[in-house]
Amino acid sequence: MGKTVTRGFAVAAVSLSLAACSTTTKEMDTQPQKVGKAALCRSYVQSQDEGLRYKIHVELARRAVDPASCFQMVQQQNQAAAALVAVAVVGGAVAYCANHDCGGGGGYRPYRGNCQYDWQYDAAGNRCGRRSAWSRPGGY
Known part of the structure; x- marks a missing residue:
């Protein structure tokens, strides 16, 4: 259960951090110049509110930012977040x-004697052979 909770927490944290990188209609009405470019672009790409998208478009134009570049910026942010989650999970x-x-290994344990294989020699210098x-039968 611990791994599942940790993964869920990591995914929730990234989701919340990306959601915080957006803006609202109220912010666009009061102080659009204080909204960061990343927040403007994320809201522009993700918002279904056409009025908000129009206000963001106007602010992007005022800043000489091509709204088409927002799609690439948001995609890069999402990929970076996904990579961060992958690194955290791994x-x-x-x-x-x-x-x-x-770690797997099928229960491998090192052999502790002198004659693991028939071609080896024992401590006295004799070939191990069938010993x-x-x-x-059954190996070692």
């Missing part, structure tokens, strides 16, 4: 696996 998974031994773990 980083969380790596941290979890580092602490919970989920090796590899040659015995």
